[in-house]
Amino acid sequence: MLANFYTSHYHTPLGYLNLTATDTHLVSCLFSDIAYPATPEQPAVLEQTIAQLREYFAGTRRHFELPLQPKGTEFQQKVWMQLRAIPFGKTCSYMDVARIVSGEKAIRAVGAANGKNPLCLIVPCHRVIGSDGSLTGYAGGLWRKEWLLQHEGIRQPARQLTFF
Incomplete structure (x- = not known):
């Protein structure tokens, strides 16, 4: 039996998060500059996702508690599971994740x-940084990664120099 898929979006300070879910699980949550159309029916998981996103951006939620069903290879699933273990307000390096999941290579x-x-x-991939502390890549754009790390208190905003 094929699963039904539903879509919605949530407007954040960083643009839209476009959401896809089945009847029971969140399948994707991706940044975009445009909102994809929402399906008329909205399963409870999408309503829960939007409520938790509101709390996160308001600064009252530090961990998402949602049924997830991302599609990926066995290796990708292991990496994403490890990413979920990175706590709010903390970072780790790609090398740290590699050592835990499969080894440095x-x-x-x-x-x-x-x-x-x-x-x-x-699944907080924005909390993974380079071994030297650099932000390196982020599918949603480095400016979003920096904003999210500032929001979580990990990085301080750059200070503007004053001359007077």
Whole structure:
């Protein structure tokens, strides 16, 4: 039996998060500059997702508690599971994730899996940074990654120099 798919979107300070779900699970959550049309029917999981996103952006939610069903390879699933273990307000490096998931030689594969994460923000791929502390890549754009890390208190905004 084929699953029904439903769509919705949530407007954030960073643009839209376009959401896709089945009757029972969130399948994707991706940043975009445009909102995709919402289906007339909205399963409870989409309503829960939007409520939790509101709380996150209001600063009252630190962890998402949603039934997830991202599509990916076994290796990608392992990486995404590890990303969910990174707590709010903390970061880890791609090398840290590689060592846990499969060993140091898997660092590029971890980077690729991180970039294919279909549940950005919910599965916090924005919390993975370079070993030297650099932001490196982010599918939603580095400016969004920086904003999210500032929102979580991990990075401080750049200070503007004053001359007077």
